[in-house]
Amino acid sequence: MSTKSRGNIIRRQILRDVAHHPTDIASHIGQIFSISRQAVNKHLKKLVDDDWLEASGTTRNRSYKLGARRKKVMQVALNKDISEHSIYFKEFSWIIEGLPKNIDDIVVYGFTEMLNNAIDHSEGKECFISFSRDKSEICIIISDDGEGIFKRITRLKDLSDEKQALLELHKGKLTTDPENHSGQGVFFTSRMFDNFAIFSHDLVFNHNHEIEIDYFSDEHGHQSQEGTTIVMSISVTSDRIDIGVFEQFTAGEDDDFSFNKTIIPVSMARFDKENLVSRSQAKRLLVRLENFEYVVFDFKNVNSIGQAFADEIFRVYRLRSPSINISHDNANTDVLKMIKRAESDL
Known part of the structure; x- marks a missing residue:
């Protein structure tokens, strides 16, 4: 076995045993591997330097515990x-x-x-x-x-x-x-x-x-x-x-942490560099929305949408699912025009 491999084995043993031998880890490891206290101390120093161990106390009364790493x-x-x-x-x-x-x-x-x-x-x-x-x-x-x-x-x-x-x-x-x-x-x-x-x-x-x-x-x-x-x-x-994250997706007046809200990045309906213009693209976003009471369509990084795309979400789906509260966010001027055009026919 190479010196490097043996050293790795010794240091792994130190990390496994230090919780049970915080003050006598040097003598404990020395007995296991039949090596001197000085040799063990070199391994302890390396582990402390690399943040695997944390040392406290004087040399004579030094104790060790697991470090940040x-x-x-x-x-x-x-x-x-x-x-x-x-x-x-x-x-x-x-x-x-x-x-x-x-x-x-x-x-x-x-x-x-x-x-x-x-x-x-x-x-x-x-x-x-x-x-x-x-x-x-x-x-x-x-x-x-x-x-x-x-x-x-x-x-x-x-x-x-x-x-x-x-x-x-x-x-x-x-x-x-x-x-x-x-x-x-x-x-x-x-x-x-x-x-x-x-x-x-x-x-x-x-x-x-x-x-x-x-x-x-x-x-x-x-x-x-x-x-x-x-x-x-x-x-x-x-x-x-964790509770703060749950609350982000709880909407309405009920204080029961019900997962009833989702935010949908509209850009995820776009594969490669295609433009968002068709009803079929809109329908990708509308799948399973009946599982939520509040749906926010996020138009971040979407520069434009077509009339059919907007109509499918903001008129057709709203008429078909009136119990779902649909809103939008981060829509630029061009996108807003299409959304308002679709909503005007409600």
Whole structure:
């Protein structure tokens, strides 16, 4: 075994054992590997310098504990007998110990929701999990070898294509198993974390809290990602709270946190560089809106729309679904003209 490999093994053992040997870790590790206290101290110094450990006290009375930098990687066999909560609290909860409650709440929600999706829906055999933390952020990767989230939604919901599946996922309340799932996990997780991305086959979906419009694309020219990979991160100093995110999508007077509102980026109805002019394009946005009481069409990055497109949403659909409160946001002058023209015929 090379010196480098042996060093890595020793340092991993230190990180595993330091919680139970905070004051005698040097002698403990020395006994395990038959090395001197001086040799152990070199490993301890490196771990402290790299933020894996935090040291306190004088040389004689020095104690150690886990530092700001923490990580665990593991492979999980996917079957109905495993529990996402058990895996989290047994294997990963220690990584965020000491962080504020709002971060803890968001991380537990996002991790368990995304792992549960892999267990219940992916039809995969294995799931790779990487959970890391440093001084600035927490990053979680959950990757399964199943069918792929967009392919599965397209097949089971009988949608036109996988891009439509991505749009439906963005709206929220989308599930392929309504008896056991509400369809809210991906929607709310993507909005609780600072950055949330889904990679599956040739499609990428990304929600970043610093960008107003969600990003999605065909990854042509890149290696196709089999199954589904979720990557999510959040700053350790974030002041976001889970209840605050739920409230953003609760509208009306009832104080019951009912998920009754969705915001639809109109630009997501546009594939490639096509203009939004037809009723068929509008109908992409109107699928499943009966699940919501309040719908906001966000025209950010949309410079113009056609008369038929506007008429289908702001006159035809309103007449067909009068119980749904439809509004719009970020519409420029040209778009507003088309909307008002459609509304004038109500």
